[in-house]
Amino acid sequence: MAHQKREGSSTDDDCASKRLKGSDTASETGCNVEASVSQEIDAEATRTCQRESEVPSNKCVSDGKSAVDSNVSGEQKMVLTAVEADAAEDKGCRHTMEDAWVVLPNAGVEYPGSLRCAHFAIFDGHGGRLAADYAQKHLHQNVIAAGLPRELMDVKAAKKAIIEGFRRTDESLLQESTKGNWQDGATAVCVWILGQMVVVANAGDAKAVLARSISTDGEGVVDETKSQLKAIVLTREHKAIFPQERSRIQKAGGSVGSNGRLQGRIEVSRAFGDRQFKKVGLISTPDVHSFELTKKDHFIILGCDGLWGVFGPSDAVEFVQNQLKETSSASLAVRRLVKEAVRERRCKDNCTAVLIVFKH
Template identity: 65%
Template sequence: MMSGSFLSGTMNEVSNGTTHHKREGNLVDEDSVSKKSKVSSLVTESAEKPGGNPDCCVSERSQTVLDEIDSKKCNNFQKEVSKEEVKEDQIHDHSISSEDKIFIEADVAEDKGSRHTMEDAWVLLPEAGLEFPGKLRCAHFAIYDGHGGRSAADYARHHLHLNVLSAGLPRELMDIKAAKKAILEGFRRTDEGLLQESATGGWQDGATAVCVWLLGQTVLVANIGDAKAVLARSSSANEDGTSCTLKSIVITREHKAIFPQERARIQKAGGSIGSNGRLQGRLEVSRAFGDRQFKKVGVIATPDIQSFELTEREHFMILGCDGLWGVFGPSDAVDFVDKQLKDGLSVTAVSRRLVREAVRERRCKDNCTAIVIVFRRNK
């Protein structure tokens, strides 16, 4: 497990090409792609830009993200980061002046690609602390990329965030160390519960994950497997408030069995890497929720956790499953989203266009899910 403060990074490009699948299996090519762009029942849908291309509009389906949370309290999706009280012993200064208030806009789109079924699941919670209220602003976003089925992804979607909250995610004063400890414990509890349920239910599928928690002005990103988070950050901010050229920064680190550090850990646990680079010749990723049959040979659900502070330089984030990043490089995706936002499109329209571009134009054949999170400043 690598846990550290994420302050800067390089543009780690992902090569475009055919998506690799976590478990071996046959794909079925389909001439027509059935696309679903989903808006959580916990958020208010953003609208397409008036006069925009009607082809950008796709059918919508609401999804209850967490059954335990009262959706009536979360109708307004564009939320203001609340002003925090600061004490001398606080680890980070999270006070936000009236000039520095940050608003969050986010939405998600998905497409099953050429697969027969959709095995991805997602979470959009702009107000993510309702069960554990506190002074500290809390939002949560996540993508769970299932393989071998959807049961593991759905279980994680319903349990991870509540497990992280109950494990002590800070709700009053920001404490980076306590936040990362709560996330680690939340992942452990979720995987433990998932393995018990899968044994009872007789299923063995797994799920990778990329998750974001926004606490005050601190962003924490946790991942297992090959789902990624990419940050769009400008090199500096001009005096008039306009930004310079955006850089794409890959916040997450992939966990694949073929990578040296993961390979060594797997071999120490008694597992082996086949000539195809897969664990036991079958599983491509080395960290995931579930995958009960591979847990004794090195698969773990311990995430890498990174953190950074929101400033005027951070513009937006893109979360995506490996289907998206198999056909989009990080810089390419940032440029695509930036252009759409500058054209005045809503976050809903941008997320739809990003996924449609991946599947229909770049021929992503895997399930494809993307969340776009935009940070707006109060001018």
């Protein structure tokens, strides 16, 4: 497995931050990511799904478990001193590994700007590994090129750049797949940390879950040894069987079979690639959610559908919290999470997780 390592940290002392709220697709419809709205998403998040896929070798991109430095003032704002992140994977019962992942705590190092930028992602391939590998290599570059803010935070510009970056990546991927005569696809869940803001984008059934404290020491300061963590699902699944997605597919000329699959064949309704389904309703347009970090936010778990098939969001948060109390290591915690999913809970699919821990 190939890793690209870049060590280092970046500061954003000059960053001007604004509060990020909402959810956007290409039409930029609003949806707050705070707990009240996430409860609706959480209902879908507990559903399990096992997708059948057969593809070789996993690829990953990482610049190491680098710290991302910043200084932010404000009573409720999180004083983020570092971000520690790592990924773990296991092919499960599959013969091959299809997932690709990205861990770039210093994602802005090649794109100068005063605004800190970190990027994390999982691409869950199906029908082959090529779409996952392609998205891993090109999505972040395309999002930057589409105008991801590098100086001052601009919520609308960030969301617009991410949506456009997904579009450009899928467009060029489809061209490559046509030339190479392959039909691989990949779902995606991605996080960008811009200054003190988190922007989450997903297409398909991979999920992101935030661990947020629900108790304090009485003075508004979170006591990590006493606090309970609530799991907040930050993503919305896209499956052909869901009414909104089914309606969109039918308007595009496609159909959803009695098995709940697009054209009777594919469970997800949004993904990169899958060119054979692009004319019948499958799209790559992501849902985009955003929020500002606070002192109550501890970590985010990204996982492919294999992980969430055996872990509920609250279950995963509790497991990771216990591991972090024991080891204080994101690397060990995420490896144990995946090991638990595959070896103890018998995940049959490829299983990949990225753990992003906020230090404050």
